[in-house]
Amino acid sequence: MIKLKKNGIQKSSQLKLKNSQKIYMIAGLVTSLIASLALYLNAEQAGKRQEVWVSSTSIAAGQIIDEQNVELIRVDLGQVASNYLNDESEVIGKSALEPLAPGHLLRPENIGTKSNLRNVALSISNGHLPPSLKTNDWVDIWFSDPIKMISTLIIPKTSVVWVDEINSNFGGVTTVVVAVPEANVLQLVTSARTDGIDLVQREN
Known part of the structure; x- marks a missing residue:
């Protein structure tokens, strides 16, 4: 009777071991398939680049x-x-x-193929410039008429092509090159002669 019980226990243990081995094998196959699928998808995705x-x-x-x-x-x-x-x-x-x-x-x-922008160099008093102005910034160009005492936005959203180093001396002058549409060149050059130009820095 005891031997039968021992044999039953041994068979049960062997059966459990075999079942566990099967589970591990299946899990391994599934993992391998998932890895292969991931590699295939990555390769296919790379081909679409x-x-x-x-x-x-x-x-x-x-x-x-x-x-x-x-x-x-x-x-x-x-x-x-x-x-x-x-x-x-x-x-x-x-x-x-x-x-x-x-x-x-x-x-x-x-x-x-062709840009209608023209590079215009402006000599502007440091007090009329944003202190953090740099190349590729966007600015609005304003003109203040010293006679009429009126300020006007003459060219909005203009790109800064080049800017000389701006020192902290507000009494100094800095050269700034801006890219403006050809149609606005005459107006800008004329306005710049009276030292009434202000550059207002834009966020975008």
């Missing part, structure tokens, strides 16, 4: 783009890939229509 143009340096508005300014990178943009310039797009030799920061993925509206 496209080469798109990205700015490698700061590019000022109106600047002609060359090989030093841009590069091709491979990214996965999914359904919005058509919104960006890919390796088949002509970028070199085009003009930047707006200031571009390094790492900016180029869109068709960022560049053009």
Whole structure:
């Protein structure tokens, strides 16, 4: 009787061991299948990646783009890939229509065959400049008429192409180059002669 019980216990233990082994084998197969599926999906996703143009340096508005300014990178943009310039797009030799920061993925509206922007150098008193002004900032250009004592916004949202180092002396003068539409050049140059120009920094 005791032997029968022992045999029953041994058989039960062996059965449990076999069941456990089967469970581990099944779990291992499932894990392997999941890993293989993940590798397949990653490979398939990598195959869908496209080469798109990205700015490698700061590019000022109106600047002609060359090989030093841009590069091709491979990214996965999914359904919005058509919104960006890919390796088949002509970028070199085009003009930047707006200031571009390094790492900016180029869109068709960022560049053009010819820009109507003109670079105008302005000598402006430091007291009429934002102290943190730098290249590629956006500014509004205001003119204050010294006779009529009236201030007018003459050119909104203008890109700063270059700015000399601004010192803390408000009595000094700083040279700032801005990119303005050709139609506004005469008005800006005329207004600048009276030292009534103020640059107001924009957040965007």
